[in-house]
Amino acid sequence: MESDLGEIAVCPSVVSRYAVEEGADPRRQMGWTLIHGLLHLAGYDHETDDGEMRRREQELLVALKTLIDALPAPGEGSDGW
Template identity: 45%
Template sequence: MIDLDNQTDFNIDISSVENIAKDLTKKDIELIIVDNNAIKELNKEHRNIDKATDVLSFPLEFEMPDMPLGSIVISIDFVEEKAKEYNHSLEDEFKLLFIHGLLHLVGFDHEVDDGEHRKKEEELINKYNLPKSLIVRNS
């Protein structure tokens, strides 16, 4: 279900994010873990924003059988920074960013919706007993 491309030293229990993904899709997802330099380049190339960010989502533009849903790119540097800032584990922070990115892949967009993305995010955070820091910092 998750096709992992880990370009860092970070060790993630992939089954923990696969369980989250199964709540929203049956499709495969490419999950790429990078550092701030790599995500900054992707952000500049695809969004014309010349700075690092925590998570990027790239949904496939065409829905076809047996094709993956898309790709989620997460910066391990942001994971480490926010986990320390909000005093929770790296794995919990990683899951929070994965949820955020996954919701973008399935069609949620907090930049244009009326709070649906945030509501679904909060629902998943509560279901998986994750820290509320993402809700706090995105409110």
């Protein structure tokens, strides 16, 4: 069974530029960019799916934010991270 869905290449400076242009938090823009790419690899297509990909992006962004908010700040974790 083939398990390689493909690759995602992200240029941080482009993501930062998009964040500035959209007035978005760069971290949220990076999260959205990665989620968007992963959904494309999973077969979603925002041009033909009547908004399903956008809905899934929002669900995953909320889950990602919840996870990040639950993490200790750098230096506060038990592993010194």
